[in-house]
Amino acid sequence: MPQERRRLIVVSNRGPVSYAVENGARVAKRGAGGLVTALGGLLAHHDVTWIASALSEEDETVAAEADGAFDETTADGAEYRMRFVAHEDDAYDRYYNVVSNPVLWFVQHYLWELALMPNVDRGLEGAWDDGYAVVNAAFADAVVDELEARPGATVFFQDYHLYLAPRYVRDRCPDATLAHFVHIPWPSTDYWHVLPERMRFAVHDGLLANDVVGFHAERWRRNFLRSAEVIAGWDGGRPLVTAHAISVEPGEFDRVAGSAAVRQAEAAIADWRPEKLVVRVDRTDPSKNVVRGVRAFELYLTEHPEAHGRVAMLALLNPSRQDIPEYSEYVAAIQRAVREVNDRFRRDEWLPVELRVGDDFEQAVAAYKQFDVLQVNSVFDGCNLVAKEGPLVNERDGVVVLSENTGAFEELRDWVIAVNPFDLVGQADAIHRALELPADERGRRLRAIQAHVREHDVAAWAEAQLADFDRVSAAARR
């Protein structure tokens, strides 16, 4: 389908490139993060400027040299314009490590122990005013600047780091087309009351300054429709509020799955694994529910002695946000749980739970190929890509056990075994059921997920965004 070449300005905290100095020379690290993959297709076909935080010292040097946007190229060779926004270290720390994580992240995933946390104290007040608002204002300045250089461009804000920026831009560019995608859950109105009135209002007011606001699931979209009305007096007019679940690039996974690195990692797993393998792949985030996943496996082993020596869990954990106490404490809780289960059940050559902490994409894909059960039990999750990536490359008719509180559950519910993330009994039973399903039933479910993900791939997600931009542009022209 030939398409019009568009002017787009993508705005996200983390960009598709970051620079470092190695052996005295500048090197570009071109990321393969989910968002970069998701938007990578847009870069190939459109006139894209990407605005992101300068995250390294060398990024700041590049930003100062360029004094605005400069030309960059993706690892795939697509050309785009890159612009760094440099922040004061202290402002960035407060924006990222205090307000965005854990406060907004914990509110949006219902994670606070509300009897005691959070405390909105002078520290958080200051982090909001002198961190989150300041960084958002710096992003808005860069967007306004680029809009002047590229009139008519559509601005596409990403995620919870940038809730305030759209209002700042709108105040100065009333006719700009602004869109925002929220990649994490949207909680109910009551739970937004964890933030004082001025903060929860500013979050909603900022989002409502857009022409389009997108979520991964109808469930989050409905929560927003309601909270925007109650908290910000939204009248239901602009913005257009939509739900399109993000997805993966099947071609990338096909290619990686067949690579020598993955084959080598897979051979190592095949060499080590017992008869049946339960796999999970997560960032070490409290929302991912790793502790209960391990406890559910423990309960499964307790109730199924016949599985001892025959079934193991492989948990691949990518360390995340370890500067934040809530995150480092959660990793410790995971390690304690794994140690307890292994101390209780291990024997001879069989280690019930193999925990590997590190960032190893090839090993994750190797594990995807090898799972008999893929355990995805998030407490709450905007979408969850593991539930799509894993089945795509799996070669053992593996079964996905999926939390009903993930956005992806809306799409995949007919082919997964649904679990409630708080229900250890249900999760233990789900492991047993998954392993006992007849082979043809397992294969049928797996192929259905594969077909769904190939049809609803990340390019389809990106196309859906562009179609939404067209809808609001057409409405504006009328």
Added chain:
Amino acid sequence: MPQERRRLIVVSNRGPVSYAVENGARVAKRGAGGLVTALGGLLAHHDVTWIASALSEEDETVAAEADGAFDETTADGAEYRMRFVAHEDDAYDRYYNVVSNPVLWFVQHYLWELALMPNVDRGLEGAWDDGYAVVNAAFADAVVDELEARPGATVFFQDYHLYLAPRYVRDRCPDATLAHFVHIPWPSTDYWHVLPERMRFAVHDGLLANDVVGFHAERWRRNFLRSAEVIAGWDGGRPLVTAHAISVEPGEFDRVAGSAAVRQAEAAIADWRPEKLVVRVDRTDPSKNVVRGVRAFELYLTEHPEAHGRVAMLALLNPSRQDIPEYSEYVAAIQRAVREVNDRFRRDEWLPVELRVGDDFEQAVAAYKQFDVLQVNSVFDGCNLVAKEGPLVNERDGVVVLSENTGAFEELRDWVIAVNPFDLVGQADAIHRALELPADERGRRLRAIQAHVREHDVAAWAEAQLADFDRVSAAARR
């Protein structure tokens, strides 16, 4: 207003009377709890049978002797019929100390630290099936029995202990008129997902078996309308879902406030207190937010050195549910916070925070008369009666600082200083603002609350229930 004498069957876990043996003789303890007060007016004017759990050994003896309902009299001399439901100790413990508290209470007040708690394990599954369901079924048996003895009676279930009973009764008495009042918040649909599907469905399905379901606030009513649709497929027909905030009996408070016991307690407070007094009166429940209340007072003292020696906090805490670890741990957290604030600021004769743990109604009323600021900062609260009781008898033009997450806030918002319960800065500022308000403004606000509570007293609440019963009866006749 003369009214028809009705047949009512009130059903609650705790009843208006409990028996003990003292010096070899049976003595009746006639309670003055909120619910007994609230429904006491009904007992005087209607033909009431009250069904409640046998909570003491002597209650069980009375129940066995009576073999059904027996005649009782309230402390005020009103006659009614009482019926005890005896439970196995183990079933009752699981129903009360596992399912009702903390699980349902914590879900309905958004109190769980969801990354780690709760765990739906075999223990909770068993507590649900062999505790909560069994006790509810025993209540339903007693209700069906009494409905046979008193045809045409309206059954009025109370609160979160009895969500399953209405369905059990409805299955056997399709034409009975059943009503249920929920005295605690109703959380959003997402938060009900903390319970596995069968449990959250059963809660909703049980309530939907009623003809009337009542809440204290529109906010909780709206959450129920939505969760009943999503979780139980409710079509919006029966039951009638209403919101009427409960209230107090002003006459009782006038009488007690003038009693010798209160005057004596008041003299002791007057003797001890510094110039200004911040008062709070709570059960020691995590939802009451005592720790943050103390921390907010600490922040106020930090930022207002001129208050040192002049302003003190008096916190009267009624120990509650100390068999439940979450509750006893919360009391310890309160005591630590108070000790830290006092260690930091105390000097000479001035103790910043006076914490008194005990159950002393007269002392509470004395404190109500003496407050300059009444701090009610609940995390979430179905209604909150302290915010109504305190102003009713206050004699110092005291100001109410009230959490926006209480049901009472919907009624009192124009006359209180609103606070967000998580916002220590806002709560510290509110104490300062309250103490700095001009006397005429303080008096105007206090009198407005008093007038509101006297008009919307507990008799009005009870009348509103009867009017709701009439609406559904009339609808049934049509």
